[in-house]
Amino acid sequence: MKKTLLIAGLMLASLVNANAQTVVFSDNFDDGDITPWTVTDADGDGRNWSVVQIQDNDGNPVGTPVLRSASWQAVPLTPNNYVFSPAIDLSGFFPGTATVELSWQVMAIDASWDLEQYTCYIGTAPDVATMLASSTTHHEASLAGVNTLTTRTLDVSDFLGGQMYVCFRHWGVTDQFTMEIDNVSVTVSPLSTDKFFTTNFQVFPNPADNVLNVNSKTNMTLNHVELTDINGRVVKNMNVAGVANTQLNIGDLNAGMYFLKVTSSEGTGTAKIIKK
Ligand SMILES: [Ca+2]
Ligand SMILES: [Ca+2]
Structure with a gap:
């Protein structure tokens, strides 16, 4: 039950970006x-x-x-x-x-x-x-x-x-x-955080074995990249300070689904990631 609630919380958090209409x-x-x-x-x-x-x-x-x-x-x-x-x-x-x-x-x-x-x-x-x-x-x-x-x-x-x-x-x-x-x-x-991500960034390969590439598709740059498991635990956490592209090594993670969260000066994006 607790796990379900945490996932529901994550899903809800992914729906709305900073401001209302x-x-x-x-x-x-x-x-x-x-x-x-x-x-x-x-x-x-x-x-x-x-x-x-x-x-x-x-x-x-x-x-x-x-x-x-x-x-x-x-x-x-x-x-x-x-x-x-x-x-x-x-x-x-x-x-x-x-x-x-x-x-x-x-x-x-x-x-x-x-x-x-x-x-x-x-x-x-x-x-x-x-x-x-x-x-x-x-x-x-x-x-x-x-x-x-x-x-x-x-x-x-x-x-x-x-x-x-x-x-x-x-x-x-x-x-x-x-x-x-x-x-x-x-x-x-x-934009919702997942739409914000797909509009401005891409992550590949996905599913991935060892290395996740996170790239900007627009003029937007990355300040922070974070990977969270389905229980809401932060498993990777990187300050990258204004770069267009970065990589996350995920070779040490268990197989399964993770949530990628990228933060730029203009907002926050989220994407689901599968570790093979
Ligand atoms: Ca007239
Ligand atoms: Ca009128």
Whole structure:
């Protein structure tokens, strides 16, 4: 029973790295103000994204304020409208330590006129050229049937360590009605320790007879390497102070499963090891 508890403890310890999720950006537009977002009217018709409070036929508010762009407003429009977020700062997070998820909600409110097209781009500057060159995008050729605010997500982990901007572009459509965006957020989630390991390091061979090689796959270096048996006893323990690669001699260990724990300045990684 005690052994089982210890293993359970080790498994639990391997699940979570240093910090919980961090919401680094969120905007629900409920202040009714589009700033600090900026817009570019690439079609030049003077119409663009704006923050509106949707109302019913009696003038009563429906839901909360949203970001809206139109493809029909008394007359058919042919929008090519861009809206850019302010800078979203991910410079405090080291690449390879976390995943970053962009989340937003989208709809085309009129079910009879909902063939709206849009693209969400992520880039390092709030301008059209940068966004069109981005490889981190989400495109929807039609919002048919998406008539209530519906959540979309995009992995933006590539922007860890720097700044990112979110862009929504309403384009390639005419004579429908409107599309809406709301509740934009960016959340950073630290990697589990086993994912942290496989992202930044490799260990080989595994299973191993005598020597375990522990190598960095990224710019991350090792400060400490530790091997623990299934009872939680530390059987190897090495300070290695900032090296990319190291070796552990395990020729003296009994055959079985062990847990490798590596510590870098950016976090902790774990991996299961088999000694033959
Ligand atoms: Ca809102
Ligand atoms: Ca326009």
